[in-house]
Amino acid sequence: MKLKVGITYNLKKDFVQQENQPIDFLEEFDSEETIDAIRKVLENEGHEVIKLGGDPGLIDRLRKTSVDLVFNIAEGLRGRNREAHIPALLEFLNIPYTGSDPLTLSLTLDKAMAKRVVMAQNIPTPQFKKIEKMEDLDGLDLRYPLFVKLCYEGSSKGVRLDSKVLDPRSLEEKVRGLLKTYASPLLIEEFVVGPEFTVGILGNEDPYVLGVMQIEIKGSPPEESIYSLEIKREWEKRVQYHCPPLIDQNLLKRIEEVAIRSYRALECRDVSRVDIRVGQNHTPYFLEINPLPGLSPVYGDLVIMARGMEWDYTRLVKAIFHHALKRYGWMK
Ligand SMILES: Nc1ncnc2c1ncn2[C@@H]1O[C@H](COP(=O)(O)OP(=O)(O)OP(=O)(O)O)[C@@H](O)[C@H]1O
Ligand SMILES: [Mg+2]
Known part of the structure; x- marks a missing residue:
């Protein structure tokens, strides 16, 4: 099946950092390299790909250019519903898209709201x-x-x-x-004192774990380390990723279970990355879930994790895309 696929996104380079803005103001936005990497995967599968962007001009572009489906990685521009804005617009225009729906995107962006839902399911969270x-x-x-x-x-x-x-x-x-x-x-x-993990989940009715990746900050004991902005920006020097992680099967199972239960509780679709820290009594605590995980082919945590599990970039992007196609009944 050959489809016309639009990609929605927000690029770092489309914004100018203002003097009165915090130094990490543009941190969430993507680079052109990421969009092109996704485009290549989809084109190699035989689809026609159109870069749609994610500025307000998108509204006109969507009305002029018909697409069968949108591969959405747009972080949105402002407010706590920003990640939901484009999916809501797509629903309004009856255009299918990859990933979670507006309700889940807003709910998970607000960490306090997400924690309330997770807590109601007795999933441990600080x-x-x-x-x-x-x-x-x-x-x-x-x-x-x-x-x-x-x-x-x-x-x-x-x-x-x-x-x-x-x-x-x-x-x-x-x-x-x-x-x-x-x-x-x-x-x-x-503060949860203990090692940190991030878990990739894929799928819909039967979500499954892509991988569990332990995040070790070099030179800092695992109980104390913080995966902060400073560390993320210098990840090549300061982070040692372990995927699969160096832990026993029992703990691995418990981490996977918390991740899958959180994914289900928040009704995520197609893909998400769950951040977890293991505290006392080996209890994995839910910190947050990212239903729009970064897909940079170089430094995206999910991409690094996939590599650890011997999935190349193409396989990862295709898996996300195919879960969306199956969800819409376009693929078996
Ligand atoms: N309650 C906590 N106890 C211990 N460490 C924490 C806690 N909350 C956050 N952290 C540390 O801070 C980091 C960033 O926090 P969190 O994942 O909630 O924020 P984020 O900015 O949304 O992350 P992402 O880059 O994954 O979107 C975590 O990876 C972890 O190292
Ligand atoms: Mg996080």
Whole structure:
């Protein structure tokens, strides 16, 4: 079957970093290299591919150019529903697309909301409080050390090596700084002391684990390390990825189970990457889920994981695409 496939995305290079914007303002956006890599995979399968972008001009382009399906990796431009904007538009225009629907994309982007849903299924996740203003810190009933991050950002935006705080004074200072810099709600969580993993999940009715990847930050004990912006930007020097991970089968099973249960609880589709940290009693804690995982052929965590599992880039992109086609009943 030959299809006309549009790709929707937001490119880093289409934005200019303003002086008053935080240094990680553009962190989530993609590079042209990633879009071309996806395009190549789809073209090699015989489809016609049209790059559609993800700016407001997309509305006109979608009405002028008919496509059978959209391969969506657009992170969106603003607000906590930004990842849902393009999928919602596609639903409005009755155009099929890859990946999760607007409800899941908004729900998972807001980490506090996602945690509430996950908690309702008794999936372990750190205790937390959402903070919108300094007064919300009053009566905080959480156990130190704590971790402070932005409530609806990804790519470690706002996460630094000093995001872990040990006492109320440093908590207050951190919260004040982040509220000022990002003008966005925060999430304060109990810090999970233990090794970190990220889990790739694919599929729909019967989701399965692509791989479990342990993230070791070089020179930092696994219990303490933080996969922060500084580390992600220098990943080649500072991170050692282990996929498959160096852990026993029992723990591996428990991690996979938390990841799959979270994927189901949040009704993800086609693909997602779940971040997990293993705390006391070998309990895997859900940190967050990424239904639009980065697909950079060079540094995407999911892509590195796939490589560890001996899946090349083509196989990974095809798997995502084919899960969408099956979901729409276009493929067996
Ligand atoms: N409660 C916690 N306890 C311990 N470490 C944490 C906790 N929350 C976050 N971290 C650390 O901070 C990192 C970034 O946090 P998180 O994954 O929630 O944010 P993100 O910016 O959305 O990430 P991504 O780049 O995957 O989109 C995690 O990978 C982990 O190292
Ligand atoms: Mg993460």
